[in-house]
């Protein structure tokens with residue numbers, strides 16, 4: 197009998213081990229207001245029993261990158277430093293005595309599942325964990341700082357907010373007047389500002405942070421990243437995104453049923469995704485009923501060899517039906533626009549999109565009438581736009597919102613400012629707000645996730661031949 201290959205004493209080969217040293221990391225630290233004179237009240241709480249490792253310090257770090265291609269070791273060492281951030285969590289000594297805190301919470305930009313959970317957890321967390329009593333909501337976005345009176349918030353009032361979609365504080369686009377906002381922060385005596393919003397909101401938060409610094413105010417500002425599109429960079433994903441994907445699946449299921457039940461039926465679903473196709477991509481991957489996923493990051497064309505029409509023709513011949521998912525930002529350059537439409541912006545300066553679903557439906561109908569005159573054909577267009585974001589967060593997003601809110605509170609109470617809390621490779625970090633405001637999270641159509649979409653849909657590459 198052969199000796200057991202594992203237990204045999206006889207070495208079969210001589211194994212060697214290579215040790216590679218990675219270059220040192222660069223810490224992207226966040227600003228601090230100084231003065232750490234207050235002991236964290238968690239120490240005196242009857243409900244907490246902090247272990248020695250409970251409190252985090254500036255020595256606790258998270259690396260932004262965890263994947264390395266060592267075949268290009270030199271490039272890594274020179275031009276591509278490994279970035280580290282401070283870990284989010286409670287600090288042993290804090291900056292703000294809880295009873296002098298006047299906290300302001302504001303929500304800006306579009307809706308996103310979980311907004312009310314973040315507000316609720318900020319209020320309850322500040323109140324219960326730190327004993328803060330003066331907590332205010334700023335109504336209807338940035339403009340609310342200077343155009344309305346703040347709303348006093350307390351735990352009883354916000355108790356069930358996590359079960360409601362939308363934002364109980366209301367939100368808006370536009371209305372960013374830096375001087376008036378910082379004047380209002382001073383006038384109201386706010387020393388903690390929690391801004392919940394997307395990329396535009398973060399760019400606004402950077403300006404407020406710089407103005408607060410210029411005026412030498414003892415005010416901490418944090419930006420809590422919110423975007424249903426998942427287009428904010430650096431963090432693993434944004435809250436509400438998974439809930440939105442789940443809701444999007446309902447629309448795709450309906451489109452599939454409609455398409456399957458028709459002769460030459462096309463189910464067409466338009467999903468949110470202004471400049472990124474994450475919702476469309478993830479919904480496609482989860483559904484598996486999708487024949488083609490169109491996103492802003494991947495150009496496509498309709499006619500000719502390798503185009504969408506040719507592909508759909510084949511699918512209809514093979515299956516009798518097809519489902520298309522299109523992100524709202526896809527194909528915008530193909531839709532005819534008037535000069536006025538080219539200039540049309542919303543109050544925040546974002547380009548107003550034309551409806552890619554309406555355009556695509558009309559193009560599909562014209563194509564079929566020309567190529568297959570007299571043959572039955574149906575396009576059922578479903579536009580669930582606001583239905584996927586105007587809902588309460590699901591369980592996972594609700595939990596995520598809680599951790600984000602608590603991370604924000606711990607950082608602000610400790611005196612950090614100009615930062616964004618968020619998960620980086622599964623752990624919560626404090627990232628400089630400038631960095632988040634400048635970062636974008638687009639779908640990488642060259643990576644494995646997009647290859648997976650192609651393997652699920654077998655759709656064309658839309659490379660002009």
Ligand SMILES: Nc1ncnc2c1ncn2[C@@H]1O[C@H](COP(=O)(O)OP(=O)(O)OP(=O)(O)O)[C@@H](O)[C@H]1O
Nearest residue numbers: 305306369370372393394395396397399400423544
């Ligand atoms: N560059 C900027 N500087 C200052 N303020 C800005 C800037 N861009 C946007 N804002 C302000 O931020 C707020 C929200 O911006 P926007 O409407 O673009 O939404 P957002 O935060 O990007 O969220 P989302 O796109 O996810 O809905 C608005 O009040 C807008 O005026």
Ligand SMILES: O=P(O)(O)OC[C@H]1O[C@](O)(CO)[C@@H](O)[C@@H]1O
Nearest residue numbers: 306307424425468469470524542
């Ligand atoms: O109609 P509103 O409220 O401006 O929001 C629409 C936009 O907001 C988002 O949900 C987030 O930016 C986009 O997907 C969408 O284009």
Ligand SMILES: [Mg+2]
Nearest residue numbers: 305394395396
């Ligand atoms: Mg935005």
